[in-house]
Amino acid sequence: MSIEFRLSEEQKSMVATVRALTQEKFKPRALKYMDGTFPWDNLRELAGIGVLGMAIPEEYGGLDLPVLDTALVLEEIAKGCYVTAMAVLGEVGVQARIISTYAPDHIRRALLPKVCTGEAILAICMTEPHAGTDVANYRTNADIKGDRLVLNGVKTLISRVDEAQAFVVFSRIDRRPGREGIGCVLIERGTPGFECTARYHTMGGENLAEVRFDNCELPLENLIIREDGFRKLLKAFNTQRCLNPSISLGLAEGAFEEAVKYTRDRSAFGRSIGEFQAIRHKLAEMYRDIEASRSILYRACATANPFPDPYMSAIAKITVNEMSLRVTSEAIQVHGGYGFTDEFPVSRFYRGARYGSLGGGTTETLKELVGKHILGEFGPDGFLDLDIF
Ligand SMILES: Cc1cc2nc3c(=O)[nH]c(=O)nc-3n(C[C@H](O)[C@H](O)[C@H](O)COP(=O)(O)OP(=O)(O)OC[C@H]3O[C@@H](n4cnc5c(N)ncnc54)[C@H](O)[C@@H]3O)c2cc1C
Structure with a gap:
């Protein structure tokens, strides 16, 4: 076991670049994002230096960096602007890793390059009004009907709802009970039956929202995780x-x-x-x-x-x-x-x-x-x- 803590030259250089950007630009702008305004300006600048693709494999335009590198970059951004760090977490965090690891290749090809450039923002929908930590109690369900999925349910306290193009939604598959019945589907903005039903402003500055899926029909390939979700x-x-x-x-x-x-x-x-x-x-x-x-x-x-x-x-x-x-x-x-x-x-x-x-x-x-x-x-x-x- 090695206990040496020394950043590589690449890590130092990435941290220095993000630090300069954060201190010169993001920190002075931070107050203006406290009203729920999404920090698009900052995200575009971060996309320009590859930050939004940190968790995405190289074949889809990303940098495919380890978790430590991603953590170092988020730490630097948070030193200047919490709202920007949270917005970036959506692109380098769990949803990008779920799509990169479990989605079929054609979904990865369609979506991930756009995440790297900032054209596609990702949201993750797990929390439900009656069940946050209590994941086994999710009620949202996707029925498999031939080559289609039909999604119904409500998710709440979701980040980036007004900006995201694609939503990774954890739901039951075919009404199977318990934790074992949970899988994961991908739904795109604009799908009929998908609407935002409430908005909340947070003490951190960003907005959260509730979304409803009312008989949303999706192609079966949007089922990203079917078993063992x-x-x-x-x-x-x-x-x-x-x-x-x-x-x-x-x-x-x-x-x-x-x-x-x-x-x-x-x-x-x-x-x-x-x-x-x-x-x-x-x-x-x-x-x-x-x-x-x-x-x-x-x-x-x-x-x-x-x-x-x-x-x-x-x-x-x-x-x-x-x-x-x-x-x-x-x-x-x-x-x-x-x-x-x-x-x-x-x-x-x-x-x-x-x-x-x-x-x-x-x-x-x-x-x-x-x-x-x-x-x-x-x-x-x-x-x-x-x-x-
Ligand atoms: C800024 C922000 C952004 C968020 N973004 C998203 C998002 O993008 N997508 C999303 O799906 N959700 C999001 N959430 C929701 C967040 O994931 C949930 O708030 C969190 O999972 C807790 O669930 P809950 O709020 O329902 O609390 P509950 O699960 O109802 O918990 C209430 C209290 O009970 C405690 N508790 C619950 N179960 C146990 C237990 N077994 N043992 C001991 N204590 C327990 C909890 O620790 C907590 O203190 C966001 C929340 C915030 C604040």
Whole structure:
């Protein structure tokens, strides 16, 4: 086992390019996307340097980069603009990987090159009004009728509904019950019977929406996963459990940098606030927490083959999500009352950080997963004997 952490020259160069773009352009524009405006300007610039194709195989125009590279790029974007990082997550996250891994070749050829150029945005529809975490309770169903599929159901809290061309929808196939009955279909915008039925604005800035499928007829080849959908879904989802926290990490770093800057500029009682030990210790603790989280996250990303280890990525996600909330909140504290206003970016970082533990597997359910794994893996002598530790 190697424990050396050193980025390759290619990784360093990609990070430097995205950092420059983010700091010069995305960060100054970030406030304007807080009202639900989709960051098209930023996505076009990122498509131009290949970022939207990071998860897509080279034969479809992508860069086919490992999960760690994708995480590094999302981290950099989140240091400037949470809304942009979330928009990019749609193209480099679970839906792109599901299509790349499981869709028939002609669907990949039609769709994936357009994802790389930013012409096609992807959405993923899993959550239902009565069942988010409780995946086995999905009611959305696709009936197979000869060479057609008929899709019915409601999905909610879906990202990018107003922009996406293609929606990866998890549903029952032929009304089969339980987790085993879950598969996955692809539906395109404009399909008759498919409509947006509600919109929600979030504290992070982006919009979410509810969509309804009312007897939507699709060709049978749009059935991307027919058998064993739940297991395949969970495997692909381990990628999201590394990419979601990479955004949390970037938000914490962005807030930390702002806190350091403010500490240098602000005086109270005739001294720089950096001369107060209480503030210096806050900065030290924030830095400690960021670096500890970075180590665990990069290590989880490095387990990907092609999907990351489920327990390592769950532990990384819990750790980084919780750290990000703490650090962004402390960054506001360092700013005093101004930190609570839109005049400084720290309040945006904090609002974005609140998302982390809700999406991609909630903290509560991931702790359950890890806890059960630990108990199952304890040897008879009571010693912890896990590869992941
Ligand atoms: C910004 C944002 C973007 C999103 N984008 C998408 C998207 O694009 N597509 C999509 O499908 N969904 C999306 N979601 C929805 C998200 O995936 C769900 O909110 C998430 O899966 C949780 O489901 P829920 O909201 O129904 O909560 P619930 O599952 O109802 O959970 C409520 C609470 O109960 C806890 N809980 C539930 N089950 C257990 C258990 N077994 N043990 C312990 N605690 C438990 C949860 O941890 C949580 O605290 C998005 C959400 C947000 C905030």
